[in-house]
Amino acid sequence: MTLHLKKVELHCHLEGAAPPELTAAQARKYGVDISGELRGGAYVWHDFASFLECYDKVSEVYRTEEDYARLTETYLDELAGINTIYSELIVSPDHGKRIGLGADAYISGICEGIRRAREKSGIEARLIVTGERHFGPESVIGAAEYAAKAGNPLITGFNLAGEERMGRVADYARAFDIARDAGLGLTIHAGEVCGAFSVADALDAVHPSRIGHGVRAVEDVDLVKRLADLGTVLEVCPGSNIALGVFPDFASHPLRRLKEAGVRVTISSDDPPFFHTSLAREYELAAEAFGFSDAEIDAMTRTAIEAAFVDEETRKALLARL
Ligand SMILES: Nc1ncnc2[nH]cnc12
Ligand SMILES: [Zn+2]
Structure with missing residues (x-):
């Protein structure tokens, strides 16, 4: 049982955490036919x-x-209920724009949800603005400019998500330059759908401190050593990888191999209800499917806090809570 363990999540897409019941209620409210998707x-x-x-x-x-x-608020309440002390939510102002809400109102609603949840449970949260590869490089630059100019203390990171097979990381390097210059933490989806070359691309073009997934780096021993030497933190989402067929089963998932090769790994849920998982289940899998002890799981949680996109005072406070 891992319920008693303190938890941290670095990689969860906000809309990807939408409970199916809430989505169904929202669709009814707006008269949207969602029967093709739900x-x-x-x-x-x-x-x-x-x-x-x-x-x-x-x-x-x-x-x-x-x-x-x-x-x-709903997602953070769920996390707080399983002893989670810190969550980074991946958010996409482009989605706010696409529905006509606008990026500012989108972020402001999310910040209000964070405020409400924190008031109840003390859970800390930060936002990672993401560009979506399948919306094209211009839109990704727009997302980076938005994050850089927002001046919102809860926006602390920048990411690139979406269709990994679209373009090479170098096509999006300008967006990461903008985010880096604004002092945002950098992470990037790579080595999830595409192979090791995609992780190498991300390291070469962006030099991020973290990589979303990165698990297919395991296909290249030299790259695994490079990740270990650099201290790059992988945001590993095993349940997502199995649901998407990146690996056939947990026995062949490389989480343990990467950790034993000295790569700094952490555990997250990605898009939990889409992949029939939750952060609670990911922690359970770490114990049951991967055989990690409580101490080893705590060490991964500590790595997540060390790699979190927060100021040093908050990091110290989170480490003290662990
Ligand atoms: N697992 C994932 N990979 C890439 N983009 C995403 N957007 C939401 N979930 C994603
Ligand atoms: Zn993701």
Whole structure:
């Protein structure tokens, strides 16, 4: 049992955490037919591309500041209920723009959700603004400019998500330059759908302190050593990887191999209800499927705090809570 362990999550897409029941209620409220994406209480997709389409469609039923406040509060309450002390939420102002809400109101609703949750449980949260590769390089630069100029103390990181097979990381390097110059922490989805070359690309073009997933780095021993030597932190999401068929089963998932090779690894849930998982289940899997002891799991949680995009005072406070 891992319920008693303190938890930290560095990699969860906010709309990807939308509970199916809440999404169904939202769709009813706005008269949207979501039956193609949500059936029998479960999100419907069959491969990575259709997952991204489903994700974008589900996002469209969250339309107001209050919708986003409720979504954020609901997820953070769930995390707090399983002993989570810190969460980084990946958010996409582009989604706010696409539904006509606008980026500012989108972020402001999310910040209100964080405030409400923190007031109840003390959970800390920060936002990582993401660009989506499948919306194109210009839109990713726009997301970076937004994050850089927002002047919002809860926005502390920048990410690149979406269709990994679209373009090379270098095509998006300008967006990361903007985010870096603004003092934001950098992380990037790589080595999830594409192979080791994609992780090497990310290291070469962006030099991020963290990589989202990165698990397919295991296909290249020299790259694994490079990650270990650099101290790059991987945000590993085993349940997501299995659901998307990146690996056939947990026995062949490389989490333990990467850790034993000296790579700094952490555990997250990615898009929990889409992948029939939760942060609680990911921690359980760490114990049951990967055989990690409580002390080893705590060490990964400590790594997550060390790599969190927070000021040093907050980091110290989180380490003290652990
Ligand atoms: N697992 C994932 N990979 C890339 N982009 C995403 N957007 C939401 N979830 C994602
Ligand atoms: Zn992700």
